[in-house]
Amino acid sequence: xxxxxxxxxxxxxxxxxxxxxxxxxxxxxxxxxxxxxxxxxxxxxxxxxxxxxxxxxxxxxxxxxxxxxxxxxxxxxxxxxxxxxxxxxxxxxxxxxxxxxxxxxxxxxxxxxxxxxxxxxxxxxxxxxxxxxxxxxxxxxxxxxxxxxxxxxxxxxxxxxxxxxxxxxxxxxxxxxxxxxxxxxxxxxxxxxxxxxxxxxxxxxxxxxxxxxxxxxxxxxxxxxxxxxxxxxxxxxxxxxxxxxxxxxxxxxxxxxxxxxxxxxxxxxxxxxxxxxxxxxxxxxxx
Numbered sequence: 582x583x584x585x586x587x588x589x590x591x592x593x594x595x596x597x598x599x600x601x602x603x604x605x606x607x608x609x610x611x612x613x614x615x616x617x618x619x620x621x622x623x624x625x626x627x628x629x630x631x632x633x634x635x636x637x638x639x640x641x642x643x644x645x646x647x648x649x650x651x652x653x654x655x656x657x658x659x660x661x662x663x664x665x666x667x668x669x670x671x672x673x674x675x676x677x678x679x680x681x682x683x684x685x686x687x688x689x690x691x692x693x694x695x696x697x698x699x700x701x702x703x704x705x706x707x708x709x710x711x712x713x714x715x716x717x718x719x720x721x722x723x724x725x726x727x728x729x730x731x732x733x734x735x736x737x738x739x740x741x742x743x744x745x746x747x748x749x750x751x752x753x754x755x756x757x758x759x760x761x762x763x764x765x766x767x768x769x770x771x772x773x774x775x776x777x778x779x780x781x782x783x784x785x786x787x788x789x790x791x792x793x794x795x796x797x798x799x800x801x802x803x804x805x806x807x808x809x810x811x812x813x814x815x816x817x818x819x820x821x822x823x824x825x826x827x828x829x830x831x832x833x834x835x836x837x838x839x840x841x842x843x844x845x846x847x848x849x850x851x852x853x854x855x856x857x858x859x860x861x862x863x864x865x866x867x868x
Contacts, residue, residue: 645837668796671736683746705740
């Protein structure tokens, strides 16, 4: 009887595992299909795209790439450089200062600790659109339009990232480690930079991905602040395609624009995802 029950349990476990993997593979294929079709469409000419749907690539990839890269009305290389500069600066500032704030709230005990935490959580509840009008007025008042400072500097204050970092610190950072560093004569910034930050690598990698993508895809605020063509970001340039002359509208070039726009995001995700896996693996080995 016990052997039969064990066999039945193994069969049910195998069936459950097969069902779970089947669902995961289906969802992954569903998510990747749109990227696959984007790449396929980027290899087709405007006439081929108007002819209908196909799953096979064509031979117009480099023609579309050349047309998109050398387009006179939309300078996609400059737009990608602008977006990358804003996104990487925002991601670094967001993750570092959010981790530093989380470290201060987690490690130190002071009178207004709970009030500070509640205030940051309350700020997290406010939608960005509510404060956008006042922020734009402030930027115009200080004559910071057509400047990247209003797009980068406010990323220091990121309540959502702070909350994630604090929760992560509570699960991985023992206070004994901080106290031992203090006994050895390490100051707080050295303790944070040399001991705490390496422990937080997986959390930092995750939040850098999210922060980079959010900044890269940000259209609302940059569209209100950037008027000069040489300062515009990729989302603004993609939005400008709507105003193009339909008679001269090249869909192959448009798909190439979109492919070039998401390519840096995919590269950053691939690079940082390795850091996530490495950090989780190291943590499991230590545990």
